[in-house]
Amino acid sequence: MKVVHYSEVPGEDAGEETSGVTIRWVISAEDGAPNYYMRVFEITPGGHTPLHRHAWEHEIYILDGEAELVSEEGSSRVGPGTAIFIPGEELHQIRNPGESLLRLICTIPKT
Amino acid sequence: MKVVHYSEVPGEDAGEETSGVTIRWVISAEDGAPNYYMRVFEITPGGHTPLHRHAWEHEIYILDGEAELVSEEGSSRVGPGTAIFIPGEELHQIRNPGESLLRLICTIPKT
Numbered sequence: 453m454k455v456v457h458y459s460e461v462p463g464e465d466a467g468e469e470t471s472g473v474t475i476r477w478v479i480s481a482e483d484g485a486p487n488y489y490m491r492v493f494e495i496t497p498g499g500h501t502p503l504h505r506h507a508w509e510h511e512i513y514i515l516d517g518e519a520e521l522v523s524e525e526g527s528s529r530v531g532p533g534t535a536i537f538i539p540g541e542e543l544h545q546i547r548n549p550g551e552s553l554l555r556l557i558c559t560i561p562k563t
Numbered sequence: 564m565k566v567v568h569y570s571e572v573p574g575e576d577a578g579e580e581t582s583g584v585t586i587r588w589v590i591s592a593e594d595g596a597p598n599y600y601m602r603v604f605e606i607t608p609g610g611h612t613p614l615h616r617h618a619w620e621h622e623i624y625i626l627d628g629e630a631e632l633v634s635e636e637g638s639s640r641v642g643p644g645t646a647i648f649i650p651g652e653e654l655h656q657i658r659n660p661g662e663s664l665l666r667l668i669c670t671i672p673k674t
Contacts, residue, residue, distance in 0.1 A: 453632065453634050453648065453655065454646075454648040455632065456646055458624075458644050458646055478624075479622050479648045485622065485648060486651075487599060487672040488598060488599045488622070488670070490622050490624065490670075492646075509596065511590050511596065513589075513601065515626070528566065530566060534566060534569075535565075535603075536565065536566050537564065539564070540597075542564060557624055559599070
């Protein structure tokens with residue numbers, strides 16, 4: 453059993469086409485996770501993930517703050533306690549339209 | 564993209580060998596999730612999941628309240644912001660030793 457507080461896991465910059473996004477891999481292949489991985493994202497006010505699509509799905513849960521979910525159909529705003537399933541190949545982006553830190557869990561399958 | 568607040572998903576009783584546990588399947592096979600599923604557990608003070616083991620892993624994140632994690636090696640207490648990886652075949656149980664509702668995310672792979 454691995455037990456870790458998310459804040460103990462070093463944050464990594466999320467790279468190109470993002471702004472103000474830090475990723476902490478709280479459960480990864482290095483832990484022996486065989487099927488999927490858990491990351492905690494922190495997105496500063498005005499920050500965003502890439503507007504992109506890829507073959508694998510995401511399963512997301514909003515922890516704190518406000519999130520703007522951008523898809524092919526437009527955008528919507530949601531808050532803590534919201535679960536989001538983004539199927540593979542669907543265009544998506546998450547933006548922080550609020551004034552406080554947006555924190556969320558973003559899981560991905562092994563690819 | 565499926566977007567749902569966890570509180571909108573009906574809670575199900577967790578069944579035998581549990582006490583005070585409600586499960587909400589926020590992302591499941593019915594949503595087209597191909598690899599793994601997300602549930603929100605609510606455990607009342609004094610409640611607990613079964614002490615058991617099974618072939619598949621869990622990836623867990625504590626949202627609110629206090630959790631006692633029971634394993635072969637004993638038990639430990641953790642709070643919100645804690646991520647837990649339970650490999651397949653490892654004995655485990657989650658208890659609520661606190662005085663407020665324990666809420667957590669518990670994910671499982673497709674089996």
